[in-house]
Amino acid sequence: xRRAILVPLVAAGVALxxxxxxxxxxxxxxxxxxxxxxxxxxxxxxxxxxxVMIARTTRARWFVVLERLTGAIAATLPLFPLLFLPxxxxxxxxxxxxxxxxxxxxDGRAWAAHAHAxxxxxxxxxxxxxxxxxxxxxAILLRRRSIRNDDRPSETYVRRQRFASAAxxxxxxxxxxxxxxxxxxxxxxxxxxxxxxxxxxxxxxxGAIGATAVVACLAFRxxxxxxxxxxxxxxxxxxxxxxxxxFWAYIAFCQFLLVWIADLGRESSFYADxxxxxxxxxxxxxxxxxxxxxxxxxxxRPLKRSPLSLAVVGAxxxxxxALDVYWLVLPPLHAGMRWLDLASLVGVTGxxxxxxxxxxxxxxxxxxxxxxxxxxxxxxxx
Numbered sequence: 117x118r119r120a121i122l123v124p125l126v127a128a129g130v131a132l133x134x135x136x137x138x139x140x141x142x143x144x145x146x147x148x149x150x151x152x153x154x155x156x157x158x159x160x161x162x163x164x165x166x167x168v169m170i171a172r173t174t175r176a177r178w179f180v181v182l183e184r185l186t187g188a189i190a191a192t193l194p195l196f197p198l199l200f201l202p203x204x205x206x207x208x209x210x211x212x213x214x215x216x217x218x219x220x221x222x223d224g225r226a227w228a229a230h231a232h233a234x235x236x237x238x239x240x241x242x243x244x245x246x247x248x249x250x251x252x253x254x255a256i257l258l259r260r261r262s263i264r265n266d267d268r269p270s271e272t273y274v275r276r277q278r279f280a281s282a283a284x285x286x287x288x289x290x291x292x293x294x295x296x297x298x299x300x301x302x303x304x305x306x307x308x309x310x311x312x313x314x315x316x317x318x319x320x321x322x323g324a325i326g327a328t329a330v331v332a333c334l335a336f337r338x339x340x341x342x343x344x345x346x347x348x349x350x351x352x353x354x355x356x357x358x359x360x361x362x363f364w365a366y367i368a369f370c371q372f373l374l375v376w377i378a379d380l381g382r383e384s385s386f387y388a389d390x391x392x393x394x395x396x397x398x399x400x401x402x403x404x405x406x407x408x409x410x411x412x413x414x415x416x417r418p419l420k421r422s423p424l425s426l427a428v429v430g431a432x433x434x435x436x437x438a439l440d441v442y443w444l445v446l447p448p449l450h451a452g453m454r455w456l457d458l459a460s461l462v463g464v465t466g467x468x469x470x471x472x473x474x475x476x477x478x479x480x481x482x483x484x485x486x487x488x489x490x491x492x493x494x495x496x497x498x
Contacts, residue, residue, distance in 0.1 A: 120334075120469075120470075120473040121470045121473045121474050121477075122470075124465075124466040124467070124469035124470040124473070125466065125467070125470045126466075127462055127466045128462065128463045128464075128465075128466025128467045128470065129463075129466075131458075131459045131460070131461075131462035131463035131466060132459070132460070132463035134456060134459035135149070135150060135459040135460045135463055137456075138456050138457075138459060143206075143209065144209045144210075144449070145449060145451070145454075145457070146460070147202065147203070147206040147209050147210050148210065148445060148446055148448075148449055148457075149446070149456070149457040149458075149459070149460045149461075150202050150203065150206075150460040150464075151203050151210060151299070151445055152441055152442045152444075152445040152446055152457070152460070152461065153458075153460035153461035153462075153463065153464045153465070154196075154199055154200065154202075154203060154460070154464055155299065155300070155441045155444075155445060156323075156437065156438045156441045156442075156461055156464075156465065157192075157196075157199075157461075157464045157465045157468050158193075158196050158199075159316065159319060159320035159323060159324075159437070159441065160189065160320065160323045160324050160327050160434070160437070161189055161190055161192045161193050161196070161255075161324075161468065162190075162193070162251060162288070162292060162320050162324070163317075163320035163321045163322070163323055163324025163325070163327075164186045164187070164189035164190040164324040164327065164328065165190035165193065165251065165254060165255050165258075165288070166285075166288055166317075166320070166321060166324070167186050167321065167324055167325060167328065167356075168183060168186050168187050168190055168258060168281070169254075169258070169281035169282075169284055169285055169288065170281075170285070171183065172258075172277050172278050172281035172282075173278060173281045173282045173285065175278070175488070177488040177491045177492050177495065178348075178349060178352045178492055178495040178497075179352075179492070180482070180483060180486050180488050180489050180491075180492035181341065181342065181344075181345050181349060181482050181489070181492045181493060181495075182328065182332055182349065182353065183262070183482070183483060184262070184476065184479065184480070184481055184482055184483065185328060185331050185332055185335055185341075185476065185481070186324070186328045187255075187258070187259055187262065188331070188472045188473070188475050188476035189324065189327055189328065189331070189472055190255045190258075190259075191255055191256075191259055191471075191472060191475040191476075192468040192471050192472045192475075193248075193251050193252045193254075193255040194252040194255065194256060195467065195468060195471055196248050196251075196252070197245060197248045197249065197252065199464060199467070200244065200245070200248060203244075203299075204241055204244070207237060207240070207241075208237075210303065211235075211240075211302055211303060212224060212228070212303075212304075212305050212448075213227075213228040213231060213232075213235045213302060213305060214235075214237050214240070220305065223305075223306070224305040224306070227305045227306075228305060231302075235298075235302055240298060243294065243298060244295070244298065244299070246291075247291045247292075247294070247295045250287060250291055251288070251291065254280070254284045254287070254288070257280055258277060258280060258281065259475075261273045261276055261277050261280070262277060262479075262483050262486075263479050265277075265483060265485050265486065266479065266480055266483060266484050266485055269485035271487065274486065274487060289313075289317070292313060292316060292317055292320070293312075293313025293314070293316075293317075294313070295316075296312050296313045296315075296316040297312060297313065300312065300316065300444050300445060303445065303448045304385070304386070304389070304448045306382055306385045307382065307383065307385055307386045308382065308383065309371060309374075309375075309383065309386070310374075311367065311370060311371045311374060312371070314367050315364075315367050315368065315371055318360070318363050318364040318366075318367045318368075319364055319406075319437050319440050319441070320437075321360050321363070321364075322357070322360035322361055322363070322364045322406070322433055322436075322437060323433060323434055323437030323438075325353070325356055325357045325360050325430070325433075326357065326429070326430035326431065326432070326433035326434045326437070327430065327434050328353065328430070329350075329353055329354070329357060329426045329427050329429065329430030329431075330427045330430045330431050330434065332349075332350070332353065332423065332427070333350075333423040333424055333426065333427030333430075334427070335481065336350075336423045337423070337424075340481050341481060341482070342481075342482060342493060344493035344494070345493070347421035347422070347423075347497075348421075348495050348496050348497035349495060349497075350420065350421055350422070350423050350426050351417070351420045351421045351497040352495070352497050353420075353426065354414060354419070354420025354421070354426050354429075355420065357410075357414060357420075357426070357429070357430065357433070358410075358411070358414040358415070358420075361406070361407060361410050361411050361414065361433070362407075362411065364406060364407065365406070365407040365411070368402075368406075368407075372387070375387065387399075389447040389448070389450070390443060390447050393452045394452035394453055395443065395447055395452065395453075398439060398442075398443050398453065399443065401439065402436070402439060402440055402443060405432070405435070405436040405439060406433070406436040406437070406439075406440060409432070410429055410432060410433055410436070413429050414429060421497075438461060442457065
């Protein structure tokens with residue numbers, strides 16, 4: 117476990133140093149790259165929290181043995197108010213509505229004036245930190261009640277976890293939707309999409325389940341999980357991952373179809389910006405990387421029952437999700453993608469991975485007194 121903390125920290129240190137070099141050369145691009153890396157790590161943590169909450173609400177007993185692993189990913193959420201500081205400090209470079217009005221064309225100035233009541237720097241920062249604090253509070257609350265049940269077993273803690281999860285899901289839906297509108301959609305004054313919040317949720321969920329498959333495989337091979345954890349649990353996780361892949365593709369197609377049917381210049385500019393240069397390749401790659409290839413692979417029952425094979429597909433989807441977020445964030449720069457843009461991603465995810473490993477090591481790898489643990493250990497996949 118010590119190595120799982122130190123290796124990501126070292127990688128994060130090197131990557132963040134490269135990010136500082138990029139900032140010295142091109143501050144605006146470095147801020148966009150950091151915002152993209154921040155969004156990738158945050159959405160995976162949010163997807164993990166949603167996965168835990170959905171499993172608790174629906175009483176998914178097979179998931180109990182994997183709850184602490186997924187919860188460790190969600191436990192990184194209290195880091196993000198601190199990690200958001202570079203975005204907050206660079207707001208005027210990132211968002212056209214936050215900069216000098218003279219930097220916008222006449223249409224952009226008219227849009228910024230119309231949206232000023234919502235998109236102004238003080239209110240934007242208040243909303244952003246409200247989202248981050250709400251998510252952090254939910255992650256801390258669920259983890260704390262789970263760990264308390266280890267020390268002082270009580271059905272009350274289990275019921276409170278389920279109640280907090282059910283009550284928190286609508287809050288998560290609203291805050292994640294508004295965060296998507298604020299942090300991603302407002303990067304471009306010419307674009308709007310009513311479905312973007314669902315699109316961000318779909319990508320976050322797929323990325324988080326892919327990350328869960330990776331950490332579950334690592335924990336399984338390291339002997340951290342109970343010996344009763346076997347192929348059936350990975351098969352169930354693989355089925356959820358397949359559903360997440362299909363759901364993302366469906367929402368992505370719906371967003372494209374709505375833009376196509378409306379045929380409005382303001383909306384179609386989103387795809388026009390991503391249809392030239394290296395972004396045209398990224399747009400095509402997303403279809404194969406985020407849907408076609410993992411969909412075909414996850415149809416295989418033997419693959420879903422193999423921890424290593426499922427982890428490879430999970431890692432593939434984490435990378436596809438990262439590409440998807442960069443595809444959303446960087447095109448307003450009107451420049452192609454560069455390798456140095458990945459430095460901030462490695463830096464932020466490295467810090468989060470080290471923190472998540474540390475939080476995971478601070479408690480039992482499974483909720484030892486959960487009433488459903490025995491049934492979870494005996495789970496047999498259909």
